[in-house]
Amino acid sequence: VQLVESGGGLVQPGGSLRLSCAASGFTFSRYVMSWYRQAPGKERELVATISSSGGSTNYIDSVKGRFTISRDNAKNTVYLQMNSLKPEDTAVYYCNAIVVKQYWGQGIQVTVSS
Numbered sequence: 619v620q621l622v623e624s625g626g627g628l629v630q631p632g633g634s635l636r637l638s639c640a641a642s643g644f645t646f647s648r649y650v651m652s653w654y655r656q657a658p659g660k661e662r663e664l665v666a667t668i669s670s671s672g673g674s675t676n677y678i679d680s681v682k683g684r685f686t687i688s689r690d691n692a693k694n695t696v697y698l699q700m701n702s703l704k705p706e707d708t709a710v711y712y713c714n715a716i717v718v719k720q721y722w723g724q725g726i727q728v729t730v731s732s
Contacts, residue, residue, distance in 0.1 A: 619643040619644050619721040620642045621714075621715060621723035622639065623637060623638065623711065623712070623723040623725065623726040624638050624639075625637040625726065626727050626728045627729070628729045628730075628731065629728075629729070629730055630730070631731075631732055632702060632703065633730070634700060634701045634702075634703065635703065635728060636700070637697065637698040637728070639653075639696045639697070641694045641695065641696070642694060644715070646691060646694040647691040648670055649670055650667060650669055650670055651696040651713070651714070652665075652668075652714040653665045653696075653711060653714070655707075655709035655710065655728075656710050656725075657710075660709075664678065665677070665678055665698070666685060666698060668687045668689055672688065672689045681700075684703075685698060696713060708729050708730050708731070710726065711727075711728055712726075
């Protein structure tokens with residue numbers, strides 16, 4: 619199993635970013651996918667989850683209405699569209715899959731700052 623994130627960077631408050639996670643090594647379309655984040659000095663937290671078909675999604679309260687998780691099963695890719703970004707969204711973001719055990723991507727930095 620391999621998960622590779624891309625799309626992070628530095629953005630001003632109120633801006634947008636789209637994270638991508640390219641998956642390989644398993645039958646992507648059969649598994650729930652998630653995005654987590656970890657800010658400096660804080661525990662890693664679950665941000666959003668999407669069902670295998672993409673028909674069901676869940677978010678933590680702090681990102682509801684601003685973030686959208688989606689997936690393209692033909693491309694083995696899960697996305698996190700982040701709008702109206704705030705400084706408190708600054709963190710390393712991780713893609714996650716549970717395929718017998720938990721797998722993580724390498725993480726990608728998102729920094730929201732003026």
